[in-house]
Amino acid sequence: MGAPKGHKSYIKKGEGGAPEIYTHDFIEKEAIALLKWIEKDDNYYYNRFALERGYSRQRFVEFAEKSKIFSDALTKARESQEQKLVEKGLSNTHNANLTKFVLTNCHNWREHLNQTLSGDAANPLGFVLSTIDGASKELVHEEE
Numbered sequence: 001m002g003a004p005k006g007h008k009s010y011i012k013k014g015e016g017g018a019p020e021i022y023t024h025d026f027i028e029k030e031a032i033a034l035l036k037w038i039e040k041d042d043n044y045y046y047n048r049f050a051l052e053r054g055y056s057r058q059r060f061v062e063f064a065e066k067s068k069i070f071s072d073a074l075t076k077a078r079e080s081q082e083q084k085l086v087e088k089g090l091s092n093t094h095n096a097n098l099t100k101f102v103l104t105n106c107h108n109w110r111e112h113l114n115q116t117l118s119g120d121a122a123n124p125l126g127f128v129l130s131t132i133d134g135a136s137k138e139l140v141h142e143e144e
Helices: 025-038 045-052 057-065 068-090 094-104 122-137
Strands: none
Touching: 025 045, 025 057, 025 068, 045 057, 057 068, 068 094
8 A cells, every 4th residue: 555645655664654743953943042041030940831832741751862953951950950959048048948858859969978988898896996905004003
């Protein structure tokens, strides 16, 4: 069976089929719009941009794969989001727990624990006793 009337043939690879909705020009215009949108102080959750534009945030991945310009714009939007969250978190204008959650899950932040463990993991009491042993000698006074 041939292609419907008015459609290109489906036989040749890359031809025919549904028309491409998100063209290269469209994606580049979206990149520019994203950069303008993220500049506004109240806009930092860049996934909202996608919803406002009528597509899902999954399109960001597709757009970034198709266009270096969009990929760069998305990187800048992420960096702007991070910067705004940090500043709003430091000024206490945003919920600290939610800010920490977003920075941890979306921007690879993590807490650094300043704990240094030393000694023998198989014999932890031995480390404690050897530490005490050196100090305990000073506590005992031998009478001659």
